[in-house]
Amino acid sequence: GNSVTQMEGPVTLSEEAFLTINCTYTATGYPSLFWYVQYPGEGLQLLLKATKADDKGSNKGFEATYRKETTSFHLEKGSVQVSDSAVYFCALSDLTNAGKSTFGDGTTLTVKP
C-alpha cells in the first residue's frame, strides 16, 4: 500500500533560519504530492502541491520539488518566521485509488524570535 514518511520532530529554529522538512513516499501508482499546514487550533490547510515529476510547488516562501527518482518531496523555506510555527503534513493522493489521500505523521515546527 501507499505510505508517507516524514522526518521526526519537533524542529526548533531561530527566526530567519533555513528550513528543511524531509518527506519520502511509497506508492503503487503515480501520485500527486502535497504539503499541508495546521496552525494551532485550526484545521489543515493546503500549503502547496505538485502533480508530476520535477514539478515544483511553492507558496508563502515555501517550496517542494517532486523527485520521482528519490521518491521525495522535501519542504524548504529560506528564512522562517515566528508565524510559520505549525505542524506540517506531507501527503500523497493516488489517482489509481480514486484520489485517496495518505498522510505522514506530521512535523512540528517552532520558530523562536
Next chain:
Amino acid sequence: EAGVVQSPRYKIIEKKQPVAFWCNPISGHNTLYWYRQNLGQGPELLIRYENEEAVDDSQLPKDRFSAERLKGVDSTLKIQPAELGDSAVYLCASSSGTGFSYEQYFGPGTRLTVT
C-alpha cells in the same frame, strides 16, 4: 465564503456511551470526507461521500461507527458504544470533486476524549 463547520469542538464521554459529530461542508462541495487523527499522527480516512453516497468506507469500523449524509449536504458521524481507543480528533473535509486536482478543505475538528 464560510469554511467547513464542525461541532462540537470538544467532547468528553465515558466509555460505552454513544457520541455524534456533525459536519457542514463548504456550499456546493459534493465530496465529503471524515478522517480520524490520533495524537502525533496524520489523518486517516474513515469514509468518503460523493453527494449522499458513501463511495469509500473500507476503513470505517462498522461494528461501532456509522455515518450518514442525508440530502448530500451536512453529515453526521456516530460512535456507539465508544471505547477508550476512540479518543482522537475527528476531522471533516470537503472538496468540489475527487482526485488530485481538487483541493480538500478541512474543518477544525472535534477532539474526543473517552474516559
